[in-house]
Amino acid sequence: MSRDSIVIEILTILKEEFEILNPDLNDNLTEKYEFDSIDAIALLEYMEKIIGSELTQEEKKQTLEIRTINHIVDYIEAMINKRQQTAVI
Amino acid sequence: MERRVVITGESAITPIGHGKKDILNNLINGVSGIKNIKAEEDFLSKYLYSKVYGIVDYKIEYDFSRKFAKTLSPVAYYACQVSREVIEKAGLSKELLSSGKTGVAFGSIHGSPSVQRSIYEAFFDTENKGYLKVNATDYLKSMAHTTAVNITRMFGITGRVISSCTACTTASQSIGYGYEFIKYGLQDVMICGAADEYDLTTTAVFDNLLACSTAYNHSPQSTPRPFDANRDGMVIGEGAGALVLEDYEHAKKRGAEILAEVIGFSCCNNGGDLILPNADGARRTIRTGLENARINSDDVDFVSAHATSTKAGDTIEAQAIFSEYGNKPYVTGFKGNIGHTMSACGAIETIFLLYMMQEGVVIPTLNLVDIDPACNMINHTIKLREKKINIGSIQNFAFGGVNTSLFIKKWD
Numbered sequence: 001m002s003r004d005s006i007v008i009e010i011l012t013i014l015k016e017e018f019e020i021l022n023p024d025l026n027d028n029l030t031e032k033y034e035f036d037s038i039d040a041i042a043l044l045e046y047m048e049k050i051i052g053s054e055l056t057q058e059e060k061k062q063t064l065e066i067r068t069i070n071h072i073v074d075y076i077e078a079m080i081n082k083r084q085q086t087a088v089i
Numbered sequence: 090m091e092r093r094v095v096i097t098g099e100s101a102i103t104p105i106g107h108g109k110k111d112i113l114n115n116l117i118n119g120v121s122g123i124k125n126i127k128a129e130e131d132f133l134s135k136y137l138y139s140k141v142y143g144i145v146d147y148k149i150e151y152d153f154s155r156k157f158a159k160t161l162s163p164v165a166y167y168a169c170q171v172s173r174e175v176i177e178k179a180g181l182s183k184e185l186l187s188s189g190k191t192g193v194a195f196g197s198i199h200g201s202p203s204v205q206r207s208i209y210e211a212f213f214d215t216e217n218k219g220y221l222k223v224n225a226t227d228y229l230k231s232m233a234h235t236t237a238v239n240i241t242r243m244f245g246i247t248g249r250v251i252s253s254c255t256a257c258t259t260a261s262q263s264i265g266y267g268y269e270f271i272k273y274g275l276q277d278v279m280i281c282g283a284a285d286e287y288d289l290t291t292t293a294v295f296d297n298l299l300a301c302s303t304a305y306n307h308s309p310q311s312t313p314r315p316f317d318a319n320r321d322g323m324v325i326g327e328g329a330g331a332l333v334l335e336d337y338e339h340a341k342k343r344g345a346e347i348l349a350e351v352i353g354f355s356c357c358n359n360g361g362d363l364i365l366p367n368a369d370g371a372r373r374t375i376r377t378g379l380e381n382a383r384i385n386s387d388d389v390d391f392v393s394a395h396a397t398s399t400k401a402g403d404t405i406e407a408q409a410i411f412s413e414y415g416n417k418p419y420v421t422g423f424k425g426n427i428g429h430t431m432s433a434c435g436a437i438e439t440i441f442l443l444y445m446m447q448e449g450v451v452i453p454t455l456n457l458v459d460i461d462p463a464c465n466m467i468n469h470t471i472k473l474r475e476k477k478i479n480i481g482s483i484q485n486f487a488f489g490g491v492n493t494s495l496f497i498k499k500w501d
Contacts, residue, residue: 018155019155038226039159041225042159042225044225045224
């Protein structure tokens, strides 16, 4: 899945499920859109669907530092790559 | 030093309307809010013997932003809507709400049953564990105190919070505890009330205990029938009621409109059976309430009876009313119009009393056509009357043997 595709998916989810319209990819979601911990947990479920599998507890903890859409997309790319590498092995 | 406690705001969502104009019009015209249960393909509706319910079947424009709506279940929507309305009506400023001097006493039977069911569906689903799981907000929406804390969140309230969950006495306890917080100087303002959403599991509980009305499924508006010889049990209802209680001096200083005064509250427990009504408990409740209000029984002009329309409950309540009041005060069972709105009933019935005080009328008990001889010793309101009510009482009795009485005085 390309990075652009991931960005489009995330922007669609943010619009339809979180009412966040036309955000900049480097906007701090908490500061600008009051995106709180409840929203973050809800977004994780959508991220798992994009990644294609459940996240482990350790992997979920890595999301605590996420603040922007670029961070989200970086994370999803990293998880997809990790799973592809695991599948090759 | 004890402070006087007044009511400066009220709002109710009921099966006979939302807001004073609709509700009062429907009370005066003897309108019933009872309908057949919704035609849904769910597990319970096929098995229930009682097919009637007090339903809020009109649209409510909520207009809550997603920021707040994301933690709201149906019961909390009701709670926040009536709270918003009483805050507006009472003219409570943002500064006052967030001052620490305003608190919330608001509850429900046990949070949101509909959201709790979706959690259990995820719990028992063995096939889709990855994606069908408990949502981030499910607990917040479903928890027992979801009404109270969604109110504090939405309106930035930082004072005391109590979220009673005592079934039929939830709202009356909310009002009573709110009254005491203000009376004893712990808070200046309290938003008090309760709500319950449409839920057939509540009907199932009482249906299983043979306490629900089943003989009028073909004519829902003929039931429930408080104190009537042909009553056959309770009808569950949904709804919400909220009041703003305030220290009298505080209300006077800010020029608030005062609707009535809360002059007394009592709460006691039967200390025994969790289900059966208890005459001694009911009598003690009335007696201690009168003592708390520092009035005599013949000062009371009107009693809003709990009167769920069970054979035993109405009989015992009539005996208790007669024992403490004689046959002087008018007695009405409002559940004839709206069913038993469970945790909200104490607040809704208090609001109905306020409307009667304001309009100088006494609303009759709907469906009370043939008074049961076992209940006929008290002064039933069987037709609409013009009468000034100076002091009225609202009494409620709950599963678990919890009993409450509230005393409200007209404000001139």
